[in-house]
Amino acid sequence: MRIRTLFIRVRGALLLLLLLAFVSRAAAEIDRLPDIRLPDMGSSADRVMTRSAEARLGKVFMRQVRKALPVWDDPLASDYIETLGRSLVEADETAAGRFTFFLIDQPTVNAFAGPGGYIGVYGGLVLAANSESELAAVMAHEVAHVTQRHLMRAFEDQSRLGIPTMALMIAAAVLGAQVSPDAGAAAVAGVQAAAIQRRINFTRENEREADRIGIQTLARAGHDPFAMAGFFDRLSKATRVYETNAPEFLRTHPVTAERIADSLGRAERFGARQRPDSLGFLLTRAKLRERSYQRAEQSVAHFNETLRKGRFRDEVAERYGYALALQRARRFRDAKNQSDQLLAGHPSQAEFIILDAELNVSLGERETALSHLRQSVSLFPSQWPLRVAYADALLAAGEPARAVSELRSVVRLRPGNAMLYDKIVQAATQAGDQATVDRFRAEKLYVEGDLEPAIRQLELALRRREVPYHDAAQIQARLDLWREEEREEQRRGNQPLRAASP
Template structure:
């Protein structure tokens, strides 16, 4: 196949990322050394030295590609947890004025990566492998540090000045190439000179050391145990020695080394031990992800039943929560309700337990009970977005779309930005027979997905609807003008759909 400048750029970028990641082709269990999980790519981060508008558009285009390539988990409670943990670390880093968004990837790989405009992905396998919440926070802090220190763009600037289109292409190819198709990246290495490879390796190692230093300080300032970072690295290092002892040094560039562990340990000693117990939410999230990791519900049920019988769990409440989720998934509603009842009595304000109990009540035909419990819980926690979403979904199922739409619109004013959130608003508007709102929120859904052209089409239909008030029409028109300005600015963006179609 003939190589074009675009394909050469892609290959070179994949080589750059591959030499900054682990060389293992198969997954590894970090506790036993058996092949189960892949080592995490601590170096697959990206940030830009662009204008705010360029960085925003690049991040949106990047997330569009991520959603097309990776199985993003769409769950309000899981999303709320990882964003809460991530933003707590961001505040501790002093970067609270920057945009950050965290999301979970439904994959057993032990991995995490950062993209343009502060988008940070965390794999389910990483959450399940972290022995403590501080270990999970250590990896997230490390990725935040890659963003705040602008490591990827600094690496590019070390070699050449790039145009915005070239930068966009290289960043996207680097991150997604490493996450989705490691074989392609490995193949691209053969075309790069050894001297250039070594220079990239050294720069990546410098970045890793800086990210460790910044990340450990972030951990300590956020109240997590800074020793969690060297502790997690040590487990990674043991897995590497077991599985990768014969790998050539050039490809053994995932820098989980004795020196790195020692350096991280020295940094942690500067802050001392922070005794922070794991939150219940951490254990609840792990239980949910564990039951999702089984393809069939009966497998999940058997797992939780056995671990509860044998006492093999870190937190009994979370383990029984996972068991109830698995039972519900398997259609055993009565058994699940029996399991969740004592948990809710012990933790009446825990949103995850309230939502599961309400869902089980709804599936049992007790919609009034579900609505009552959610209304009471939401009154006590009015800022809880997950509870708001579950409450709105239950109102929709009960045939009360106007109330659901009003509930969601209150949150939308804060700029939620999630495609699934706007999809729920579209559903509510459709059931409420509000055509203008249906078009308007469908536009926001498309925009959140990265399809600005479809978003503009929907807004143009919304503004033509009859019966709009002056305020509604003005608001829709203002949003339409804003998106058209964005569309003009993105004409040269290689990540828009047309550019990617042309590249193929």
């Protein structure tokens, strides 16, 4: 009897071992299979609000962010971060809708995703990234949070709130995490950020999902898929140095040894890729490094020392930072000597063309600056930072009407940019073109989520007698569109943010 019992137990153990071996092998084979896209069956987030309502929520959210954080509207830096972000969105097969990438001029090492595809990247994160792939890794992770609608899922139980209230809550949570609970609460009229912060903190499962999709996006965009695990590991080790003052990214996106190991395992499926950093990445880092010094003299001393001792990753980028530091110190002739060297080696680089033009203006050579910028715009018409610089030079030369014309051309290339609308308003004000002031002030209000004031401002523009027929037709078409949007919101009666059908 004992022998029979022993035989049964041994046989059971052998069967269990065989079963485990089979399951393990099957799991390994499945893991090696390519990712299969299943049909989009919708998610619980779709029951919270429609995509159009989320886009409206994003505008209101962004207005709150601008009130509390120093959003950096520098055309060159914005163009770089948008170009990098766009390449990641194009590589993510799950991405849909509009994405807006923007920089925040603070040394915090973090990034965040807001509703409607608004993704903020801190200057400190750009400086902390050892490579462009590491920066892309964090951005791809945030893109995945948007595509999987993690934020909407986190606020699903708040579906009875209207857009303004919900935008305040989300902004309070984000600002409470990025700045401080007090700053977040103050920025949103008393909403307690600390009380709702846990609603926005992504769950462990959401983080794993964002890592998985982000690594896949990295590989498809041509970046090193190991960059995500490498960046996480480096930040995690830095915690020992920071102690209680850990990088903000670790507080909002907790990193564990298991998560790093999982990221490494997923990256193995694609293999390591050596990709040189783009000059745009290096120049943006140099610009941020220069801005990180409170006084211009400190910045000049830093870049002078690194260039003298050869302690830099890229001499061109380091010399660019030095030229910017000299410009801020008002040593224009010395800065011009540096920009001449940069232009000689890279005559088509927008950063160097713009810097040289700014220095020419500072040295009283406005005609030279205008001539060079006009030539550059004709050669590279799609490079909108060059065209903005040309408009700025026209304004400095006392030609606001021409500046308005140039900026309106840029807006046609990049609609929905609040910074550009603001520049047009300033230039049109100097030109005495009140109809254009009214029109683009309305556009700025609309982009920032103020629909009703935007409509009133556009109605004011339409009543101006001096409005040309073609402009009046465009204004009327825009006004009709916005009024329909307003009627739709009134039909909802600011009701709960649910989809049309459950």
